[in-house]
Amino acid sequence: MIALRLERPMTSPEAPEWSGAVWIGQIDVAELPDPSAGDTVALSDSVGYSRARLLVRRSRAVLGFVELDVTDLPEIGGSVSLDDLLVALAKLPDVPAAVEPLILPTVTVIICTRDRAEQLRGALTSVLAIDYPSFDVVVVDNAGATTETRDLVETEFGDPRVRLVSEPLAGLSRARNTGLLEATGDIVAYTDDDVVVDRHWLRSLVTGFARNEDVTCVTGLVPSGELRTAVQRFFDDRVSWSANLVAREFRLATPPADLPMFPFSVGEYGTGANFALRRDTAIELGGFDTAFGVGTRTGGGEDLDIFTRVLFAGGALVVEPSALVWHRHRADLGALRHQAIGYGTGLGAWLTKVALNPTMMKVAISRAPLAVKRLVSKGGGSLESGDAMSSVPALPVATVSASELSGDVDWAKAVSKVGWIELWSVTKGPWRYLRQRWDGTGLIDPATRHAAARAAARRAA
Incomplete structure (x- = not known):
């Protein structure tokens, strides 16, 4: 029955x-x-x-x-x-529900995309089905080579809550900054175009902000929404953000005892597919560093950078597992290799920025021995955005071996090389970061920040 x-x-x-x-x-x-x-x-x-x-x-x-x-x-x-x-x-633990705030803030959801209309369709459909009383959506078309994104939004999504804006310069950080400056909500919630968001996503994110007045950033759980191929399972077993099941609050002033490399334990914080910031605070921080992100030489690292800058600025970062976004992992070996290169290069670029920042570097030096040990251990095949400086893996590295996944020795050897590809890519990060800096990349300039703050004040009045 x-x-x-x-x-x-x-x-x-x-x-x-x-x-x-x-x-x-x-x-x-x-x-x-x-x-x-x-x-x-x-x-x-x-x-x-x-x-x-x-x-x-x-x-x-x-x-x-x-x-x-x-x-x-x-x-x-x-x-x-x-x-x-x-x-x-x-056998599962009982988890108490977090208390939802009495007054729900307005939220702007920002989806950055580039020539992936088919995936955007699913993501945007799920966002518009969210159970939340006051939110709008900004879709940022980042240096699109075609009109497919605009065509999709204009023909299939006539919802007045959806706005399409264009960012002609390639780079995920630039696109995220464009969305930030266009946002009208008190909270800006970021997700990607290859996801399906849970209908309670925004309620759970704002619950994270309600945990304390100093909370600047909230991240959520990003489980795999598809394990159709061996590559997807291999990837899923090696990332922590698909299994961050414990709600936590992080502050620079109170280092957690179980994370000796804090605040550089970035694998513990979440990922760029699911996080939110207070809009005003994000603008004060200068938004996202345009030296990082897909579409630039560095290929990634923008989420690592914003999470650590939030902490060094004195804000709290909350991990709220009930804020749920389902993610579609790369399905084939070629896409996995490409992702490993982006993760590795972005990590190396971000570590270079840390090394060049006196305040961060002073903290990092005391963590350096453990950080190097963890970084070298990635050669065994651990693929995780930013986990090179995380003290504990969230999932066992040997949960599913490459040979068990495929039964094909040649394929198994190819997959085992992915971790080494990522590690080698880390070494390219410093040079690529410096090239990006030479090109004039950085944070949102002060004049634009002030203009955005004045515009927000006028809207509030």
């Missing part, structure tokens, strides 16, 4: 390519039916999947993940045993 049918939060354009493919879904324990003998939980669109990973929630609170075997039943299709599910759920 079917006790419950679960849907996927993110659909896949193609069928699974791998015998170990994992069906991704979520379940709210408050919606579980009373069990009967032999009950099953049906999984929609589950052909070709051998395992199921379920994110478990109680209302908005995230309790954790469970993985179960998928059974293919006649007339039902893929399913998991309700009894097995209940046993797995009983």
Whole structure:
């Protein structure tokens, strides 16, 4: 008997390519039916999947993940045993729900994109379905080579909450700054075009800001929305931002005892696909450093930079796992290599900026021995944005080996080289960062900051 049918939060354009493919879904324990003998939980669109990973929630609170075997039943299709599910759920900790603020601030959601209309369609559709009373959306078309982004927004998204703006100079930081200066909300929430956001995403982000008055930045959980290929699983097992399940508050003045390399434990903070800033504070900080980001020589690092600058400026950074964004990982080996190069180069560039900043460098020197040890250990295949200076990996490196994923020795060797590609790319970061600086990159200039602050004051009046 079917006790419950679960849907996927993110659909896949193609069928699974791998015998170990994992069906991704979520379940709210408050919606579980009373069990009967032999009950099953049906999984929609589950052909070709051998395992199921379920994110478990109680209302908005995230309790954790469970993985179960998928059974293919006649007339039902893929399913998991309700009894097995209940046993797995009983092992998860109870997580109290955070208290939502009485007055919800206005929010501007910013999506930066470049010639990826098909992916943008899914992301924007999910954003407009968010349960939140007061938000608007700024889509930043960053140096698009075609009109496909504009065509999509104008023809399919006539919602008055959506505005399209153009940033002609390539670079994710430039695009994010353009969105910041166009934002009208008290909070600016950033996400990417290859995601599906949870309908409670904004409520959970603003709950993070309500934890304390000094909270400047809130990040959320970014689990994989698709594990259709071996490459996606390999990547997923090696990043921490897909498994940051514990709500935390970080402040420079109170270093956490379990992170000896703090505040450079950037793998603990989250990723650029899911974070929010107070708009006024973000403008005061100068926004994003245009020496970093996809579309520049450095290829990344802009999220690492803004997170650490928030802390060094005296603000608090909150990790709020209930702020949920599903992410589509790169599906093939070529895309994984390209991503590794961007992560490595961006990390090397960001470390160069840290080294050239006297205040940051003074703190970094005391952490240097552990940082180098962790960086060298990445050669074994750990692919993670900014985790070269993180003290603890969030997921076991050997959870799924390359050979287990594919059964193909040549493919396994190719995947094992990805970590070394990333490590080698770190060495390119310093030169590329300095070239970006030579080109005049940096933060939003003071005159533009003042103009934006005056405009915000006029809107508030």
